[in-house]
Amino acid sequence: MSSVSTSLRRDELDLPLVITHLVKGVIYADSHEKAWRHLLPLQAQVRDYVGVMGLTVVVDEAEGYAFLRSKPDDEADDGQLPRLIPRRALSFHVSLILALLRKKLAEFDASGAETRLILTRDQLVEMVRMFLPESSNEARLVDQIDTQLTKIVELGFLRRITGQEAAYEVRRILKAFVDGQWLAEFDQRLAEYAAQLGGGEEED
Secondary structure, eight states, X not given: OHHHHTTSOGGGOOHHHHHHHHHHSOEETTTOHHHHHHHGGGHHHHHHHHHTTTEEEEEETTTTEEEEEEOOTTTSSTTOSXXXXXXXXXXXXXXXXXXXXXXXXXXXXXXXXXXXXXXXXHHHHHHHHTTSOOOSOHHHHHHHHHHHHHXXXXXXXXXXXXXXXXXXXXXXXXXHHSOHHHHHTHHHHHHHHHHHXXXXXXXX
């Protein structure tokens, strides 16, 4: 992907295009090809530009995504800048599903299979069901899981597959938010989740 970007002459590079896309959300190599081509050779300029706003750009060329995140408080300029990208509080159930998806993605990568992890709605429901309180109302349980999946799609960690009924792609940007160290402590966290089942507490 980086070899494609070097074919652009310096005077052809479009910094406003890149900044506009980043401010709107994540840039993916496979779905924002033009912005991605311009981003790669402009990374230093992008960092300088967003740095004055208390932001930093995260670029993962191998996985094919880039996004903006707020600088840690100890790196911000005297802590005077307002937070432009707010922290989001995730529900217990959304946090649980994200953890399960991250573990599934790690297992998928270790298997050396295809580069895209695709899961059906039924697979996702079965993956989550064992960690939720038993319910005599199957339809209500599935509706609850669907609601959480919709939220995760909105957050950008899942993408509905066009042309396939009830199928989702697990977006690799999830690896940037649930890192390897966190995943290594997954079993301990899962035990903590199990102790909270049915509570629905809010977590950061």
